[in-house]
Amino acid sequence: MKTATILELSSRAGEIFDGSESVLITRRGKVVGVLQPLPRPSRLPLEVRRKLYAKASAKIARQLRAKGITEKQVDRDIEALFGKNRGRH
Secondary structure (H helix, E strand, O other), X not given: OEEXXXXXXXXXXXXXXXXXXXXXEEEOOEEEEEEOOOOOHHHOXXXXXXXXXXXXXXXXXXXXXXXXXXXXXXXXXXXHHHOOOOOOO
């Protein structure tokens, strides 16, 4: 099992998760979590993927609301970044 600090995880995530080995995460020398890379995320059951998506979406929405960012602002930023015809071929 690999070991990484939170700082290392944020700066070298790609390297740390290279492979299938679990990673023990520490903060100030104390264990705060264990992360298991998913070599094939698409093999997770659909219901699990839906729950993960819902939780991540809800967290992002709370963070945006806390900062006073509206859905319209996000839409404008996405359009500015990708253009109005994004996803159309």
